[in-house]
Amino acid sequence: MKQCETCGNEYDHLIEIVKNGRSHWFDCFECAIHQLAPRCSHCGVQILGHGVQGENKIYCGAHCARVQGLDGFVDRIA
Numbered sequence: 213m214k215q216c217e218t219c220g221n222e223y224d225h226l227i228e229i230v231k232n233g234r235s236h237w238f239d240c241f242e243c244a245i246h247q248l249a250p251r252c253s254h255c256g257v258q259i260l261g262h263g264v265q266g267e268n269k270i271y272c273g274a275h276c277a278r279v280q281g282l283d284g285f286v287d288r289i290a
Contacts, residue, residue, distance in 0.1 A: 271285075
C-alpha cells in the first residue's frame with residue numbers, strides 16, 4: 213500500500229499527481245495542496261488560484277506584485 217507524501221497515511225486509493233514528470237501520491241486534495249501549491253513570493257501564502265506572474269516569480273495577487281515593484285498589475289478593472 214502506498215503512503216501519502218504529506219501526512220504519511222497509508223491508503224489504498226491514493227491520488228496520483230504528476231508534476232514535471234514526477235509522480236506524487238496523496239490521500240486527499242488538502243495534502244496535495246500543502247505539498248504542491250506554489251507560495252507567493254512576497255507574503256508566502258499558498259496560491260490556490262491563478263495568481264499573477266512577473267519576472268519569473270509568482271504572487272497571490274496584484275497587490276503583492278506591486279509591493280515588490282512590478283507595475284501593470286491590477287486586482288480588478290472597473
